[in-house]
Structure formats: structure tokens, C-alpha cells
Amino acid sequence: MGENRVARVAVDVPLAHLDRPFDYRVPEALVDQAVVGARVRVRFAGRLRDGFILELAETSDRAELLSLHTVVSPEPVLTPAVARLVRAVADHYAGSFSDVVRLAVPPRHGLTEKADPPAYPPADPTQPGATVLTGYPTGSALLTALRDGRSPRAAWTVAPRPDGLGDWKAGLLEAASATLDSGRSALLLVPDARDLKRLAERATARFGAGSFVTLSAESGPAARYRAFLAASRGLVRLVLGTRSAGFAPLPNLGLVALWDDGDDSWAEPRAPYPHAREVAVLRAHTSGCALLVGAHSRTAEVQRLVEREWLVPLGLSPAQARGACAVVRVAADGEHALDRDPLARVARVPHQVFETIRSALAIGPVLIAVPRAGYHPVVACAGCRDIATCPTCSQPLVDTAGGRPACRWCGPPLQPWSCSTCGGHRLRTPVAGVTRTTEEFGKAFPGTRVVGSSAETPIEVVDDRPAIVLATPGAEPIARFGYAAAVLLDTGALLRRPDLRASEEALRRWLAVTALVRPADEGGTVLVVGEASERSLQALVRLDPVGFAGRELVERSEAGFPPAAKLVTIEGELPVLDEVRVSLALPSGVEAQGPFATGSSEGLGRLTVRCSLAQGAALVSAIRTLLATRAAAKVEGPLRVRVDPQVI
DNA sequence: ATTCGGACGGCC
DNA sequence: GCCGTCCGAATT
Numbered sequence: 001m002g003e004n005r006v007a008r009v010a011v012d013v014p015l016a017h018l019d020r021p022f023d024y025r026v027p028e029a030l031v032d033q034a035v036v037g038a039r040v041r042v043r044f045a046g047r048l049r050d051g052f053i054l055e056l057a058e059t060s061d062r063a064e065l066l067s068l069h070t071v072v073s074p075e076p077v078l079t080p081a082v083a084r085l086v087r088a089v090a091d092h093y094a095g096s097f098s099d100v101v102r103l104a105v106p107p108r109h110g111l112t113e114k115a116d117p118p119a120y121p122p123a124d125p126t127q128p129g130a131t132v133l134t135g136y137p138t139g140s141a142l143l144t145a146l147r148d149g150r151s152p153r154a155a156w157t158v159a160p161r162p163d164g165l166g167d168w169k170a171g172l173l174e175a176a177s178a179t180l181d182s183g184r185s186a187l188l189l190v191p192d193a194r195d196l197k198r199l200a201e202r203a204t205a206r207f208g209a210g211s212f213v214t215l216s217a218e219s220g221p222a223a224r225y226r227a228f229l230a231a232s233r234g235l236v237r238l239v240l241g242t243r244s245a246g247f248a249p250l251p252n253l254g255l256v257a258l259w260d261d262g263d264d265s266w267a268e269p270r271a272p273y274p275h276a277r278e279v280a281v282l283r284a285h286t287s288g289c290a291l292l293v294g295a296h297s298r299t300a301e302v303q304r305l306v307e308r309e310w311l312v313p314l315g316l317s318p319a320q321a322r323g324a325c326a327v328v329r330v331a332a333d334g335e336h337a338l339d340r341d342p343l344a345r346v347a348r349v350p351h352q353v354f355e356t357i358r359s360a361l362a363i364g365p366v367l368i369a370v371p372r373a374g375y376h377p378v379v380a381c382a383g384c385r386d387i388a389t390c391p392t393c394s395q396p397l398v399d400t401a402g403g404r405p406a407c408r409w410c411g412p413p414l415q416p417w418s419c420s421t422c423g424g425h426r427l428r429t430p431v432a433g434v435t436r437t438t439e440e441f442g443k444a445f446p447g448t449r450v451v452g453s454s455a456e457t458p459i460e461v462v463d464d465r466p467a468i469v470l471a472t473p474g475a476e477p478i479a480r481f482g483y484a485a486a487v488l489l490d491t492g493a494l495l496r497r498p499d500l501r502a503s504e505e506a507l508r509r510w511l512a513v514t515a516l517v518r519p520a521d522e523g524g525t526v527l528v529v530g531e532a533s534e535r536s537l538q539a540l541v542r543l544d545p546v547g548f549a550g551r552e553l554v555e556r557s558e559a560g561f562p563p564a565a566k567l568v569t570i571e572g573e574l575p576v577l578d579e580v581r582v583s584l585a586l587p588s589g590v591e592a593q594g595p596f597a598t599g600s601s602e603g604l605g606r607l608t609v610r611c612s613l614a615q616g617a618a619l620v621s622a623i624r625t626l627l628a629t630r631a632a633a634k635v636e637g638p639l640r641v642r643v644d645p646q647v648i
Numbered sequence: 649a650t651t652c653g654g655a656c657g658g659c660c
Numbered sequence: 661g662c663c664g665t666c667c668g669a670a671t672t
Contacts, residue, residue: 006660008660009660011660013659013661014661015659017662018658018659018661020660022659022660023660024660025660034658042660043660044659044660044662045658045661045662045663045664046659046660046662046664047662047663048662060660061660062660065660066660354658582665631661632657633659634656634661
């Protein structure tokens with residue numbers, strides 16, 4: 001067989017036991033096109049299937065080889081570095097190469113590929129931007145290391161303020177700039193399209209228009225593929241993107257930076273459900289690039305990497321942070337139904353909230369963070385605020401879309417409702433949506449502009465004139481010069497969520513709101529309505545997300561949850577899961593719980609398997625082997641495996 | 649003798 | 661998955 005006439009092909013087959021390369025002969029006519037990374041079509045089990053050339057070789061172990069059927073295009077879309085990352089991610093999540101490669105390489109867009117690429121002027125990092133990282137201890141050392149071509153890894157805890165030390169976008173661009181200076185490329189990742197747009201605006205100002213690309217699934221197939229090609233062809237050295245851009249092919253990658261790893265949009269909803277933070281970690285590991293994980297808060301996962309000394313901490317002390325940010329105070333969520341002031345009566349908030357808003361309005365806009373409508377669809381008595389229950393079965397009544405409260409089991413109550421505690425007849429929704437609360441604040445502050453921003457009707461920016469801005473989580477507008485104050489209403493609603501990460505997530509959101517408020521020396525205040533003894537609330541008041549994450553990690557360790565333990569859930573039909581539990585020869589130290597019915601659908605259930613981190617890789621590999629064996633034996637019953645799932 | 653079909657093994 | 665093959669039973 002001639003020179004490089006064997007192509008190792010990753011064939012797109014969904015079967016777990018066929019998750020390995022297959023050799024094909026490269027026919028004479030395709031020699032020029034059959035390059036490493038090219039998309040091909042091959043005959044596999046009698047059918048034509050898609051695949052990628054992983055490598056070219058001179059010989060094969062096998063005597064007889066089929067020929068490549070077609071080279072779809074000679075464009076090398078799957079580089080060896082990305083192929084290694086895809087394999088590592090698949091192995092980590094007990095998934096297959098073909099599943100992960102679908103997340104890594106966007107669908108081909110033929111016209112875009114054939115068209116002349118636009119001109120990409122070089123990113124000009126000589127324009128000095130604001131220096132942010134140097135304001136942090138060891139920040140200068142990080143930049144120097146990047147500039148010198150080294151690969152530091154850091155967990156950057158960003159001070160929650162709107163500008164200066166809180167300007168995380170400038171910090172990421174600064175790190176990128178230092179990396180570009182070393183002759184390498186950089187990848188900056190943000191959780192959503194809104195952040196991407198804002199980061200891109202800053203990147204344009206710093207590096208010049210067109211000197212970088214943004215890579216996101218939301219930009220449509222053509223634009224997405226054009227940006228992908230600009231990266232893989234080495235036409236740009238700076239890529240900004242969202243979740244799937246974590247796999248972006250960049251020659252000579254020097255840095256991956258990821259903003260706010262606690263955001264739930266980092267969790268990929270498609271199998272094998274990789275988390276972008278872990279993809280970035282695996283990328284730094286497999287390609288030896290630098291890693292910068294920045295956030296106002298700190299996840300237990302990042303805390304673990306810091307404690308293992310795999311990430312270096314980069315942040316202010318809590319005392320330094322308090323000196324640089326808004327002051328945070330707690331208002332007890334007391335018996336305000338009896339309060340005299342109009343806001344307390346109308347919107348059910350403590351008197352202190354009214355005072356804070358009134359004084360802050362004198363110097364600027366005020367943000368009111370309200371829990372998302374629908375968090376608690378339950379209804380309560382307007383008199384005593386007790387939860388309203390069904391007169392027939394005593395289950396909580398819920399607020400239906402039609403506006404009439406009803407019991408989930410018995411339907412709308414037949415006779416007029418009366419409160420079983422105080423005998424009252426009027427009902428109200430305890431957590432009002434933005435629209436409703438907007439009206440209430442309008443009444444309490446006559447003459448003040450009141451605007452609402454929610455996911456459905458978001459507002460991007462507000463100016464510095466006094467206004468009350470009500471916003472649901474994630475839809476908070478930016479105030480051009482920072483809010484004079486922010487009020488976090490009903491913090492208990494977030495904390496009461498039946499979720500392992502409820503308090504971590506709550507602190508993350510509150511710090512994000514704090515970051516929109518002016519620092520204390522400019523009069524900025526954050527008022528939190530809630531239970532002052534809550535650990536997450538105390539961490540907010542002290543601006544100490546690191547201390548919080550340390551204790552959070554200890555708790556996860558005691559409870560046997562990720563990232564302190566390896567936890568895998570397997571979902572499928574209950575009898576199938578019984579078989580799985582038996583056939584998974586569990587080594588000692590590996591526990592299994594269930595299978596339990598999930599209630600999501602008839603006959604479906606979940607089996608949870610957990611073990612120490614030391615045994616984690618062996619457990620995941622054993623589960624993968626089980627999937628392969630089952631697929632090879634054609635055992636019926638689909639299974640869904642999640643490694644370290646984000647929500648349990 | 650020939651054809652049909654269902655099960656099983658392998659997929660380069 | 662899906663295809664090919666192999667073997668037994670049904671059909672001529």
C-alpha cells in the first residue's frame with residue numbers, strides 16, 4: 001500500500017461498541033483531498049455514513065480495506081488537537097466520540113466554505129486598554145506569564161462592582177492581549193448571547209473591528225460556519241463565543257478564559273451533557289494552554305481545583321472587596337403586613353426597603369431584583385399570608401393561567417374560598433411577577449419612573465436618572481453609571497428551591513446584582529430582604545464567595561456529591577435499571593441507590609451510582625463498558641447516562 | 649431442489 | 661443500527 005494511503009476514520013455511528021477509528025483505503029483519485037480533519041463519507045455496515053479523517057497512515061492492521069467513498073470537502077475541520085479534546089470529553093462523560101464531535105464541529109455550510117473569506121485585520125493588542133488584572137494581587141504575574149508564552153491557570157474572583165476592578169470584560173481582553181503578544185491565540189467564553197454582544201463591543205474597541213470572530217449557535221448556520229473557518233484556517237487569533245465554542249479550533253492556542261462558570265447555560269443539553277467548564281479544564285489539560293475562570297462568585301467545582309492547587313486563586317481579600325464595592329445590608333423579612341408605609345402594605349416588603357429606595361433615588365436609579373414569576377405558583381390568604389389550601393383535600397391551591405386559583409387534584413373550589421387560619425376571603429399571589437410589582441411600586445413612589453425588565457421584555461441599559469427598575473433574574477439592565485441601590489426581594493424564594501446548588505446559585509445571582517451597583521464611596525447600597533443567619537446571605541454581606549465555596553465543598557464532601565465525589569445517574573425503564581444494577585459489577589467503595597421511579601413518565605426511573613474521586617475514572621469506564629456490551633448484545637432498553645449532572 | 653425468513657455476528 | 665450470511669422449514 002502506497003504512502004499515506006490509509007485513513008483512520010471516526011465514523012458517525014451511535015453504537016457504543018463501535019466507538020473507535022476504522023481504517024479505509026484512500027483511492028488514487030482522492031489522495032489530494034483526503035487530508036487529516038476532512039469530512040468524508042464511507043461505507044460502513046453496508047450503508048454510507050459521515051466521518052472525519054483522524055489520521056493518515058501507510059499501513060493498516062487489516063488485510064482488506066474498503067475505500068473512502070467520498071471526501072465531502074478537503075477542509076480540515078477536525079484538527080488533531082480538537083479530536084484529542086473530543087475523545088477526552090467523551091471518555092470523561094461515558095459518551096461516544098460521534099456524540100461529542102457533533103457538539104464540536106458545526107454543520108458544514110458549502111457556500112460559505114467555497115466563498116472568499118472576508119478580510120480579518122490582525123488584532124492589534126498595542127492599543128492599551130484599562131488595566132484591571134494588575135489591580136489584583138498576582139494579576140501582573142499572570143499577565144507576564146501569558147506574555148512570556150507560559151500557561152498559568154487561575155480562578156479569578158472578580159470584585160462585584162460595575163467598573164474598575166469589576167470590569168471583567170476588560171480583564172478577559174487584557175489576558176487575551178497578553179496571550180496574543182506571545183504569538184499564541186486566545187479563546188474567551190461567555191454564557192449567553194447578551195454577554196457575547198457586550199464583550200464583542202469591547203473587543204472591537206480594543207483590537208479593532210473584524211480582528212476577531214464571535215462563535216455562537218445563535219448566529220445562524222452560515223455565520224457560525226464562517227467564524228469557525230476563520231478560526232480553523234488561522235485567519236483570526238482571537239475567538240469569543242458561547243458554550244459550543246469551547247471546542248473551537250485555534251492553531252497554537254495559548255489561553256481559554258471562561259466567564260461565570262456557575263451559569264446554568266454552560267451545561268450542554270445534548271448527550272453526553274458535558275459542562276463547558278469541564279471542557280475548558282480538559283482542554284487546558286490536553287493542549288497545555290492557560291486557563292482563566294473568572295466569576296463574581298465561586299463554584300464548588302472551581303474551589304476544588306483551587307484546593308488541589310491546579311488553579312491559582314486570583315482575587316481580593318473580602319476586606320479589600322468590601323472597600324471597593326457597594327455596602328450590603330440585610331433587612332429582616334418580618335411582619336410587614338402591619339407596617340404603616342404604603343409600600344409595605346402594597347408590596348409586602350419591610351419598611352427599611354422603602355427608606356433605602358427613597359434615599360437612593362436622590363442620586364440615581366434603583367434596581368429591584370424580584371424572583372421570577374412562576375417560581376411559586378401557590379396562592380396565599382391576603383389577610384394572614386398563610387398558604388391557601390383546597391377545602392376538599394387540603395393540598396395547596398395554585399394560581400392557574402386563567403387567574404382562578406385551583407387545586408391540582410380537585411380543580412377549582414366549588415364554594416367561595418375562605419382561609420382556614422383567619423377566615424379571610426381574599427387571595428393573593430405571594431410572589432408577584434414584574435408587571436404586578438411594577439404597579440405596586442408605582443403607587444408607593446408616585447412621580448417616579450418605574451420600569452420592568454424580564455426575560456420576555458428585557459431592557460438592556462438604563463441611564464443615570466432616578467428610576468425604579470424591576471427585573472427578574474438574568475434580565476437586569478445595566479445602569480450606565482451604576483445603580484444607586486439594589487434591593488433583593490424575597491431571597492428565601494431562591495434558597496428554598498429543592499436543589500443541591502440552591503444556595504450557591506442564590507449567592508451567584510446576588511453578587512451579580514451587587515456588581516451592577518456603585519461602590520460604597522459613591523453611595524452604593526445593596527439591601528437584602530431575608531434571613532440574616534443564612535450562610536449565603538452572610539457571605540454576600542461579607543463579600544466572601546471564596547469562604548462560602550470552601551464550606552460548600554466540605555458539605556458536598558460530607559454528603560457525597562460532586563465535585564467532592566463522582567456521581568453518575570442512569571435513567572431508563574425500571575426493569576432495565578434493575579438489570580444494569582446487577583450487571584454493573586460494583587467494586588467496593590462504589591454505592592448504588594435505586595432504581596427509583598422518577599415520576600416523569602410511566603415506568604421510567606433513575607439509578608444513582610457514586611464513588612470517591614479516586615475511583616471515578618474506573619467507574620465511568622465500567623459504565624461505558626456496560627453500554628458497549630449491551631449495544632453489542634443488542635439488549636433492549638435505552639439508557640441515559642449523566643456523569644456529575646448539574647441538577648439531580 | 650429452491651426459496652423464504654428469522655437470528656446472529658460483525659461492521660475497517 | 662443495518663447488512664450479510666447461515667441454517668432450518670416451507671414450498672414447488
